Each structure stands twice: as C-alpha cells, then as structure tokens.
Amino acid sequence: MLNTSSNNKRKMIVINGGHFSSLAGFYKEISKILMKDADWKVGTLDGFDDILYGGFGVFGNKEEIEIIWKESRKSKEDLGSNATREFYENKIRQGKPFNIQLIQQKLDELKEGKGQTLFEILVDIIESHPHIMLRLEDN
Template structure:
C-alpha cells in the first residue's frame, strides 16, 4: 500500500493484484493483507468484504482485472452457489437457487461483478480496473 502525498489528492492508493489469486479465498486473503494487517480476524465472506470497506477513503487499482474477471467468472460463481445450496442452513437456499438460475440463464452476476458492485457502493473509494 502506498500513500499518495500530493496536496490535491490525500487518498491512499491501494493495489489489488489479480495475479496474486485465482479464486475467492485467494481474493479474501489479498484483501485481508491490504486492509486488515492490524486486525485479529480476516475477511472470509462477501458481507465481510463489504464491512471492511466502510471508512476506507482510497483509490483502488485492480491490476490484472481481466484475469480476475475470468477467474471469478461463471464457473467459479456457479460452484460458489452450488456449494451454498449443498451446505444448506444458514443460507437462504431459495434465494441462492434463484441467483444460480439467473446466472445460468445469463442474467445473473459473476463473483467478479458482485465484488465490483460492492466496491462501487462505497462512495469514498475510487476503483480503477487495470
């Protein structure tokens, strides 16, 4: 993580490197290393990822984002939903089945798209896909 010290931009510059991971667990590990060095817990869920972004004021560059888009694409997302359905409680199986059906029908979001959407809901973060 680098700190940009120019007077007109006091935001931190953070780089997510898509070449450091190829699945969701690897993404969580990357994020934990970037944002949670001083914490005694690590990111392990989409909700947890969303939670740690509150209060962050940063420019985030996602390097190798095309690789991440492929890695966190249709196949991994399908597997992600199928695992949750198999696991059952505490997950809302009907909702997850609906999300899986939407994905298969070409209308659902991939994990990559979900992660981008989560980041973009935080107005103090500027995301650059590289």
Template sequence: MKNEIHHKKMTVINGSHFSDLEGFYEEISQLFMKDEDWKVGTLDGFDDILYGVETDITWKDSQKSKEDLGFDVTKEFYENKIRQGKPFNVQLIQQKLGELIVGKGQTLFEILIDIIESHKNITLILE
C-alpha cells in the same frame, strides 16, 4: 493560508496474486486488515471492511480476475451454498444460480465490483 492538497490513499489489488475467492479474501485481508486478528471470509465481510475506507483502488490484472471469478467459479460458489443449506437462504441462492445460468445473474467478479462501487469514498480503476 495555503491550500493543502489532500492525496487519497492508493490501494492495489493484484489479480495475479490469486485465482479464486479465497485468494481474493486473502489479498484483501493483507491490504486492509494488516493489524487485525480476523480475516475477510465472506462477501458481507468484504463489504463491511470498506466502510469508512477512503482510497483509490487499482485492480491490476482485472481481466484475469474477471475470468478467475467468472461463471464457473460463481456457479460452484452457489452450488456449495445450496449443498450446505443452513444458514443460507437456499431459495434465494437457487434463484441467483438460475439467473446466472440464463445469463442474467452476476458473477463473483461483478458482485465484488458492485460492492466496491457502492462505497462512495472509493474510486475503482480496473487495469
């Protein structure tokens, strides 16, 4: 019996295709949800679609995304949720915002990286 080499799928997230979280969700929906009639629109939703996915993800222009989804956008992301209030846990979000401001919190970019890396079947390469 020959040994069959199992090639993992390769998925490319292209940082030059988007400059905010909505754009990132759009890109992800194109990549992973082509045949679905719903799109990714939350961090939890992004996490959910990665279950059972086996792929290498190359994030091109990740430095651009790191800046695009950095401090300012993350701060705004939390402030919008606090303004909206329910159904969000405002206290938790205020805590996260506070951590971000003092330099201890994660930016959206770092949160997205963490979500991807929490899935053991996915290898992430930042380019």
C-alpha cells in the same frame, strides 16, 4: 500494496489479480492488504463490504481511497461464471443458514446469462462505497 503519496488526498490500495485465482484467494489477498495489522480476516462477501467502510485495518472511517485492481481481466475470468456457479452450488449443498431458494434463483439467473458473477458482485460492493474510487487495470 499501500501508497500514501502526499500530492494525492486519496490513499491508494492495489489489489493484484495475479496473486489469486479463486474467491478464497481474493479473501486472503484482501485480508493481507487491508487488514494486515488486525486479528480479523475477510472470509465472506458481507465481511468484505464491512471492511470497506474503514475505521479498522489500513484506512480510517470513510477515508477517501482509490483501489487499483491490477490484472482485473484475469480476475474477471477467475471469478466468472464457473466460479460463481460453484460458489452457489456449495451454498445449496451446505443448506442452513443459507436461503436456498434465493441462492437457487441466483444460480438459475446465472445459468440463463442474467446473473452477476463473483467478480461483478465484488466490483459492485466496492462501487457502493462513495468514498472509494475503483480503477480496473488489465496489466
């Protein structure tokens, strides 16, 4: 959902955690929201980071935007430790071109309760863009 109200300089983009329950579902949802008129679709964490710079898709380069992530608590659970463990294990099984040692280290950290979940990684990616304000909502 895209809302460009005239009394707010930031373009509002809504991610609804109720529309997906996996990383692949997140990519599909974010592609529909941010890349709706583009041929390119999001399919990796790096690709998600790339589109947040803007300049293609629904907002301009470094345009001020606000992302509202509805049902973020559901997403936090869906993209939590179990999904993250599976994500890393799949990369290890695939092998090249992935850095297996680094991924194993991240998996070990996750198992020790020190590593980031997919949800936390996605939030960090969003928050690394100074032109984007993120608001997490539980409803």
